[in-house]
Amino acid sequence: MIQIITGNARNKNIHKKFEENTEYTVSDFKKPKVFEDFELNVLDLSFQDLWTSIQGDSNEIYMIKDLKHYHTMLKNNKGTKILVVLPQNITLKYYWGWSGEYINSEDLKNLTDFISKIVYQNVYNYWFRLNFGCNSINLNKLKITADFYFDEKEIEEEQKILKSDKSNKLTTIRAEENIYFTTLNLMKSREVLEAFLEKTNILNKSNEEKEPEWFNDIKILDDVDIENEVSQIEEEITKLQKKKENKLIKLEENKEIKSVLYQTGKKLQKIANKMLDEMLEYEDKEFIDEMEEDYRICKGENTFLIETKGLLRNVNGNDISKTDCHVQIYIDKLEEEGKDHDKEKVKGIFIVANQRNRKIEERDKLPIRQIELAENYNILIIRTEQLLKLYEDFRNKKIKTQEIIELFKTQIGEFKYNKE
Secondary structure, three states: EEEEEEEEEEOOOHHHHHHHOOOEEEEOOOOOOHHOOEEEEEEEEEEEEEHEOOOOOOOOOHHHHHHHHHHHHHOOOOOOOOEEEEOOOOOOOOOOOEOOOOOEEEEHHHHHHHHHHHHHHHHHHOOOOOOEEEEEEEEEOOEEEEEEEEEEEOOHHHEEEEEEOOOOOOOEEEEEEOEEOOOOOOHOOOOHHHHHHHHOOOOOOOOOOOOOOOHOOOOOOOOOHHHHHHHHHHHHHHHHHHHHHHHHHHHHHEEEEEEEHOOOOOOOHHHHHHHHHOOOOOOOOOOOOOOOOOOOEEOOOOEEEEEEEEEEOOHHHHOOOOOHHHHHHHHHHHHHOOOOOOEEEEEEEEEEEEOOOOHHOOOOOHHHHHHHHHOOOEEEEEEHHHHHHHHHHHHHOOOOOHHHHHHHHHOOOEOOOOOO
């Protein structure tokens, strides 16, 4: 259904042009029906009575209050199509005199900015510039004329809908998704408007007839069997999609674990601690990082103080010394509390992703000097690739928690692990 909104609604000729076809409803400019009741609303701004003013200048029009209502209606429009038909080069009549006639007049071709301003301020906030120049286009053997065309400079390419023949002047634009402006004289007849709508396809009509609602209830041949098969396939796709999502989640979890090879800072600490907790069957929710050791694991008589670092360089003496420093501070605390540190076997473990920006096979071996220093301090250095290998074997049940604890207890210097 299409609503034609015009100030000529009382003119019988308008009704003859459009309402003999049941798809059209002609509404008076002052009493339009709600837009949402129609697929398309054609807002006619080309009728003469609109372009009059009782004032003594040509800066206002008489029906401005009626026009302002359309600004609200377009703003609140819920998706129906709006086509605004701009005026031709009619005469603006103004300054109503005592004689009962308009005293002054001006052709709209001399007031193109005035037309744009009236539309922008009172119909829809989209600015365009008009140029005067008679042009035309032939559609379905009908010649459709226009006295104006749009200045293309400020209009995006995808907004340009229709141009005139020969002169190639822009006559129709899309201001927004559902709002169109045209300079073509579409109010000439229903045939002209329909030729325009067919050419521009503003209504997005397909040439094919739409299927009625009851059509899919009719079953022929093997329709039912095919529908059942399709339903089964869709169920399988849903199950597979869910399975895929679970696998992708698992892949992301694995990626986080293996990122221990290149991470640094708090992220590296978090991943390494999670791996250690799982392998050693340990959890300490109350541990607080007091800027000393990064983590502490207490298993029976064994206490492992964990220092974790991600380095772009290789390990140096300061790294080993810092780990030993944490051990000495912890032992001092035990003595201050009157505890026998000989009964609590304290050991420092330095977990390091050294040269973390390189591929694993391109990373240098740990410097012998630092390995020897770690041995002197009773420190165990575990490179993150070794930690990852240990974790993977644990998850695959190739090594048990107690065996890992034994490795941590007995080894010093560089961690050696190569279990097949």
